[in-house]
Amino acid sequence: MRNRTSALVKRLGKRVIGDWRPGRAAPPPAPRSRADRVAEALDVVRRIEEVEPTLPAPTDLATFHTIDRVVRRPLLDPALMTMMPKSLRGTWAEDRGFEQTSAAIAADVIVLAKFDLGEQVKLRAGYGQARRSLAVQPVGPDGICGVTNSVRAHEVVSRYAPELMPTMLGHGELDDGLRYLVEEWVHGEPLMTSERLAEHATWLLEGLGRVHEGYGVSGRPVTELWGVGFGDQWQRVREADLVPDHVGAAVAELIAADRRVRMSWAHGDLVASNVMSTPDGPKVIDWEHAGERPVMHDAAKLHLFAADKHRLLPLLLAEWGHQPAHDGYTAAEELALVHAKFLVRAPVRMAELAGHRRSGVYASQVTTQAGLLEDVLENVG
Incomplete structure (x- = not known):
């Protein structure tokens, strides 16, 4: 999977760079010094x-x-x-x-x-x-x-x-x-390693769980939340061979069901560098992506970036999986859908990062997320 992903980065990058011609919007101007x-x-x-x-x-x-x-x-x-x-x-x-x-x-x-x-x-x-x-x-x-x-x-x-x-x-x-x-x-140090982030996972889940409870939880159908084109976007991920066939088919079935996804307030970018260890306990910084999102959005970020993912997964599902939305998905199904939503950006994002020093990091992240999606689907039943 990793080699296929790297090849996709190069292929898509060439397609985007070489596809401009007169009559189209001009490339952005060179950045200032x-x-x-x-x-x-x-x-x-x-x-x-x-x-x-x-x-x-x-x-x-x-x-x-x-x-x-x-x-x-x-x-x-x-x-x-x-x-x-x-x-x-x-x-x-x-x-x-x-x-x-x-x-x-x-x-x-x-x-x-x-x-x-x-x-x-x-x-x-x-x-x-x-x-x-x-x-x-x-x-x-x-x-x-x-x-x-x-x-x-x-x-x-x-x-x-x-x-x-x-x-x-x-x-x-x-x-x-x-x-x-x-x-x-x-005043503190960011939890820059996935191991240190995992140490505070329970604290994070409990605190954000109180935010969900206080702010309130609502439900929105998949097509209303992510648009009727979500299924087509996922099909492109399958065609790019970023996920195994059985994973691609399982997610396609979840999307087609068009049930309700629980929504509440979320940080939006819950990665290790945004959690600070301080004398008064951890603090979460950089809330610039915060807003009303699927309950499992932050859970998917934690799942992607924290260590000991196999221990974390049941904790995520237990802490934030108490009450599904009316006519909604299970917690595991919601988490799978959020991971899938992250992945549908991969083909375009890889093209955008073609030649950038972070392209390899992103390709590795895509491979990891595809594997995590497969793990989550094993809990769907």
Whole structure:
């Protein structure tokens, strides 16, 4: 399966890259230089500091060092190192090849998003002494903004499981439409390994279960939730040979049944790097994908990224499988459908990532998820 998936990445990548011709929408313009992005990020942070009372005010001109997508003060609070990619943590010596710039801002570190390629910047900033974090995002072409989702998540989760999230201190919007969120700094280390995430799986399931109960659980038919084309999308996954025949057929039957899927509030991206180990217990950060989703959406993420998946699976089904929706699926069937929904993006996503350094990682993830889907279907009965 892994070799077939890798071959599919290359094949689809060539098809997409070579298929543009006059008369079609032109490819997106080349991204601006790193220096331009850094300058814009510094200016955005300064503007927010000038208007947001929960942040320190801009300071006198100070020196910053920058490498890749990170801008930081030469002497950085060790607690803020967790914001940065692992390869860039620690003190930067001259041989690291950093560039030097100046800015009149109070922030200690700014990290541009991995895929900060739009017209407006997407970033996070940290303030060591003030113990604050700042998230900045534009509104996407679809009208969705991660900051808006995070603010709404604070409003929902703080009612039912406030210990899950850092404290929200402020939020707002600049005159160019950029939205921002200020939160209390979470002092801790992300659970970067699947083993450490698995250690806290029960705590996560219980806390999010209280959110489901408090927010409420509703049911929506598959065709209303994912559209009438879901079956056709799944057929393309089968044709791409990403799943065994018996798995493909079983999921097709579940989709065709068009029963109700339980819906409630979800984090949306429950991976190890978004769970922080702190002296006060774990905290879940980065709620930018939060919203009303299938109950088993977060369960599928945990199942994909946590270690000891065979022990976790019955726990997921037991904790979040108490009451199916009226005329609905079982918990195992819902989990299988969510895994399948993740997989229908694979052919297009592989094409988008063709040639990108993360393409191999994603291909491996697709292979793993196909195997997990097969495991879940063994519990359907």
